Amino acid sequence: MSKFYVALVHYPVYDKNGKIVTTAVTNVDVHDIARSSVTYGVDGYFLVTPVEQQRALVTELLEHWKDGPGATYNKRRSQAISFVRVVADLSEAMRVVESETGQRPITVGTGASLDERTVTHQKMREILAEASSPVLLLFGTGWGLEKRFVDSMDYLLKPIRGKVTYNHLSVRSAAAIMLDRLLGRGLDDI
Amino acid sequence: MSKFYVALVHYPVYDKNGKIVTTAVTNVDVHDIARSSVTYGVDGYFLVTPVEQQRALVTELLEHWKDGPGATYNKRRSQAISFVRVVADLSEAMRVVESETGQRPITVGTGASLDERTVTHQKMREILAEASSPVLLLFGTGWGLEKRFVDSMDYLLKPIRGKVTYNHLSVRSAAAIMLDRLLGRGLDDI
Numbered sequence: 612m613s614k615f616y617v618a619l620v621h622y623p624v625y626d627k628n629g630k631i632v633t634t635a636v637t638n639v640d641v642h643d644i645a646r647s648s649v650t651y652g653v654d655g656y657f658l659v660t661p662v663e664q665q666r667a668l669v670t671e672l673l674e675h676w677k678d679g680p681g682a683t684y685n686k687r688r689s690q691a692i693s694f695v696r697v698v699a700d701l702s703e704a705m706r707v708v709e710s711e712t713g714q715r716p717i718t719v720g721t722g723a724s725l726d727e728r729t730v731t732h733q734k735m736r737e738i739l740a741e742a743s744s745p746v747l748l749l750f751g752t753g754w755g756l757e758k759r760f761v762d763s764m765d766y767l768l769k770p771i772r773g774k775v776t777y778n779h780l781s782v783r784s785a786a787a788i789m790l791d792r793l794l795g796r797g798l799d800d801i
Numbered sequence: 802m803s804k805f806y807v808a809l810v811h812y813p814v815y816d817k818n819g820k821i822v823t824t825a826v827t828n829v830d831v832h833d834i835a836r837s838s839v840t841y842g843v844d845g846y847f848l849v850t851p852v853e854q855q856r857a858l859v860t861e862l863l864e865h866w867k868d869g870p871g872a873t874y875n876k877r878r879s880q881a882i883s884f885v886r887v888v889a890d891l892s893e894a895m896r897v898v899e900s901e902t903g904q905r906p907i908t909v910g911t912g913a914s915l916d917e918r919t920v921t922h923q924k925m926r927e928i929l930a931e932a933s934s935p936v937l938l939l940f941g942t943g944w945g946l947e948k949r950f951v952d953s954m955d956y957l958l959k960p961i962r963g964k965v966t967y968n969h970l971s972v973r974s975a976a977a978i979m980l981d982r983l984l985g986r987g988l989d990d991i
Contacts, residue, residue: 627875639829643971652964685817691969773985774842779881780977781833787974788981795963 614745618657623757634752636665643783649691651794657704666697716747720764722755729769732792804935808847813947824942826855833973839881841984847894856887906937910954912945919959922982
């Protein structure tokens, strides 16, 4: 299978009133999605924010876990956090993947309210199995990725549906479920 | 299908040194697991802690979302949080389920390092489909549920495995994945 990357996007996303905003990076998003990524063998996790101060803050947090007190306190946590990368925008994430793999990644957008042009998780598993390019799976914070950003994606993943019509999942939970569906062992072995 | 309940247990669980402790209730655990539970049609979510002050704190937090400023700020969040119940121990959770359904629940334990006596998620889906009793799925905080507590469970769920031998998932992510595997629509429709 090709290399697989995850990104958490803090801009451009919507707030609850449909306004395009930059959300703040949160500690729990960094940790939870890093831990899920390690579990499912993801090759890299990008935190995407245009705010320089936020990038500096996360870089400091990462140092704590990589080399600081955190590394001694909790080795497994340290391992999870060590492959987080902080970038300013999608282009920078794309360049990093390209420099690591020699190829531009296929971009896959996600969102709870996507409806047009979506592919099922099952179909995406097949695409992953056959892809020769790396894949970058993007999650939006706040109320989801902005429409034009979504439209620029190569693929869009069908939203998770439970028993209710609209899912109420946190981005951390949605990311965990999607990684399990896309990269997990499938129902035969669970 | 029978009624399905979830519980997040703060005692008895292990700390990183294998000592039995009571962990603190965290805001993000309350919200994330409540939101996943609503998404998958869970009938109730118990926060289990013997510490009276912690129970009072969570009850206050719940009021904020049910009737206070939170209810107006975010209706969907308010809906998710409104079915959280705060109890002192497993017996109290069992009594609540029994009073609501007329039957004692079947208990199902989870944990990243369980190995003996576990059933697969696939098998548990079959058990759920046939069960006439309600089911209570229990998650441990910290470094997982204490051994004797685990031994008292009717069933134990096979730990989630990704690509690595030991999973690094947060309890929030593990709960989301397990609800998707147990109560989701299955791979045909995702």
